[in-house]
Amino acid sequence: MIREIHVFKDGQTLFEDVIIPNKDLDTKAVMMLVSSSAKKLQEWKIDSMEIERYRYVYMNSHDTQFIVTMDRQASLSKVTEALMNIVSKFMTAFERTLETDEWKTTDFSPFKVGFRRIVSRIPVKVCLAGHGGTGKTTLLELATMPSQGPPQEYVPTFFGDKALLKADFDPYVFSMFDLGGQDRFVQEWGKIIRAGSMVVIVTDSTRENLMWTKRVAYPVLKNELPYARAIAIANKQDLKGALSPQEVSRILGVPAYGMQANRRGFRDRWLKLLRGLAFEEIDFKIVGDIEVD
């Protein structure tokens, strides 16, 4: 998931587009650091550096530094390819401008459209993790098959399932992975969840299920996706005895949001939560920071 781009020349910003603002780090200071590294790179060579949950992928061309910020957990090879593409598109449009002093007075902002188009080509991976029967497949179908309506019958998912989701997430498209929640499949998650930017921990809001999540799912998630951001879904709120989202949140140590995935009316809420998690507009937790008793 590409979060932002900055293009510098002679210490000046030519172009920048911040899709998701970085609230953790001082972007200005980080950019100064990364661009000084980028300046030393040979023409068209790509390098990257990691700071906390972010990866900065950078390149130097025509004495111009291109820096893309991505989720550290996402796939580097795709972002590297995307950066090549971005720079080559930028050069097609502005190569001559950069070779003269014209760049000092040029407006590079029209490049935003091309940049966002490239960003949209890398699907953002969302992993739905939780025990069998908590409603992961229901949530997947609630989001991706609105006309069909959520399934009312429980059929355990074998290994996993996936679907693409386009909604009000521009420029992003989500690649939703429903991870098989039977015990025998949890140990297989490592094969499926690589490069996941976001994790939605799905629970049925029972104490027993929350204990299972902490005991079985957390170790796998913390091991495989330590830099991903996570929320919990306190599903099945309509059932008698369901723990409240606040209670689920307290026990799991992850912000939890109430849900009734088997009801079509909850689709909007579900999509808003996904959007909120992607754009970091709601409370979430970094998987590696989740505390385990």
Added chain:
Amino acid sequence: MPEGLAVLKWDDELGPVVAAKTPKSLTKGLDPTTSMRVYGIATLGETEESQKPGFSALSFDDFKLAVYYGGLSMHLKGLPSMVFLVLRPDEDPDVYKDALPELATQIFLNAEGNKYKKLIPKFFKQIARYTLMTPEQRQASVLSDPVRRAILQTLVRDGTIQSNDLEQIIFEEVGKKIDVEMVLRPLVKMGIIATGWVEGLASEVIYLTRAIFILRKISMETVRAVKSGGLPQDTVAQFVESTRRYHRDYIARLKRDLTDTLWKDAEELAKVLLDFDAYDLIQILREGPQQTEHLPSLLDTTKARLRKQLSALEKANIVMRVNDEGGREHVLLKSDPEVVTVYPEWLIERTVELYNDEAIPSRQAVHYLEILKKSHPTYATVTVTGGE
């Protein structure tokens, strides 16, 4: 006949992705849920064994799949790692148990630069015929592959090699890094090579247990037919003279440069044996000479195609055509290409030599001599007798 062939790869963001398919309209088995399940079945389990390459047959409501999985390393690298053959519900996937792994190996070997994509329609056309291959053709297919030929040449010369060194030889031969295990698999299955670990060595060791060649034999059925007077006298004389000269020359070439003659012939003759039309013709001629005019109906082919086929085989010194006084043209086998496997007796001495020259470690030499002992034809007999 399968409904289609598809190649899938694993994309970290997207999961299983169809990298190539034929026909273009093929959709069965390729939906996200099914392809994800197939990946699950192929990789399920924590052990290394459960994630190794392998064939599986799967049944769904309205179709079946014959699947070959290329292994976790290809899977995680995002290379083509799964080959699907989509079958009708009444078909038996196990029919493709031998053919699909071989075809998948060719696809995986052509992964670089996506070369396999162009080959998919050709492979799909071949798959049905692949299942009809005789054991002789299967053996020939090993010799038609330049990488495997290079491996066998090395092993026929030295008998044993470490897999790291073999990787280097292959790299020099074909200019790219290739998964040795994948290339060796059919050779192990055919009992031509064995692999094993030797204490103290960094990589697996590969041993030759049977050498495989394609030799040109004199067709005894043809000679018998000729001798029994089944052909006009003038035809017989032409054939005997020509075939005698050819085989005398062939033996002289073998004596002069055994290696060069054998391997050049292996390449050429394997191609002939794998050409199904040529092979059908050879099979008929192995039973005895035929008049050219009878062949189109026997082979279910046209006269023009037959002529082309005969010319090619004549050029390869496999058949000859002779005319009798009555103007009839006869086709006879001049040399019969036969795949043979032999016990590599010469490698006992060679192993001792290599050991004395310190070209191979003592443990590797001892291990190989043990293997040669166990695979010696007389040892097998003794074991059986001992058991009685």
